[in-house]
Amino acid sequence: MATITRVCRSALRPHNSRLIGANLTRIAGISTSKKNKDTISLSDEVIQKEKVDTQENTAVTNKNWISWGFSYESEVKDNTTMHMTFFASVTLCIVTGGFVWAYMPDFRMIDWAQREAYLQLRQREAEGLPLIDPNVVDPEKFELPEDEELGGVEIII
Incomplete structure (x- = not known):
């Protein structure tokens, strides 16, 4: 120690x-100590082959490459297509689509109906009328059955 x-x-x-x-x-x-036995040198053929491959713009695939499913021949083409697809689907569809959906006009007029209801309630309160008129539909426009026609049917209002 x-x-x-x-x-x-x-x-x-x-x-x-x-x-x-x-x-x-x-x-x-x-x-x-130095480990001279563990070092190797690349032959000129391997270096020349890599230079030729990069000059011809052909993709040298990695032996451990797993395809995304867009291209089974070229790793570069497969990755490029995958990135473009994910960019289009996530950024353009989800983000832009969500922005448009959040700020689009009220095409079903749901908010308009609620605003109109509040305006009608405020107007009826100011005029001193009941909030909901019991005769929404004019009773003269439809015929009700007589008591004799109903018989013993119980009517719940």
Whole structure:
């Protein structure tokens, strides 16, 4: 524990940078040697092939590419079509359609009917009339059955 503390303290001092690697190698078993075996170099053919592919504007597909379903041959065409479709459906249809629907005029006149009802109620209150007229339809315009015609039928009003 004391050795690790000493190493950490010496790591804070810039002049002891040579000792940090040696102490960590001794304590933790960390190797800092170069690994020449793990490096590879690309052959000129692979680099040339990539340059030719990019110059011809052909899409080089990734081997792990999963298509969105718009194009199974070209990854670039598939992604471009997917982005354009989602832009059109979300931005143009939902956002613009919602904006138009929210601010379109009252074509069914629902709000007009409610405003007109409030105006009629205010007018009837000002004139001292009942709010709802019991004779909305003139009784002379229709015939009611006589009591004898109704017989024993109970009438609930």
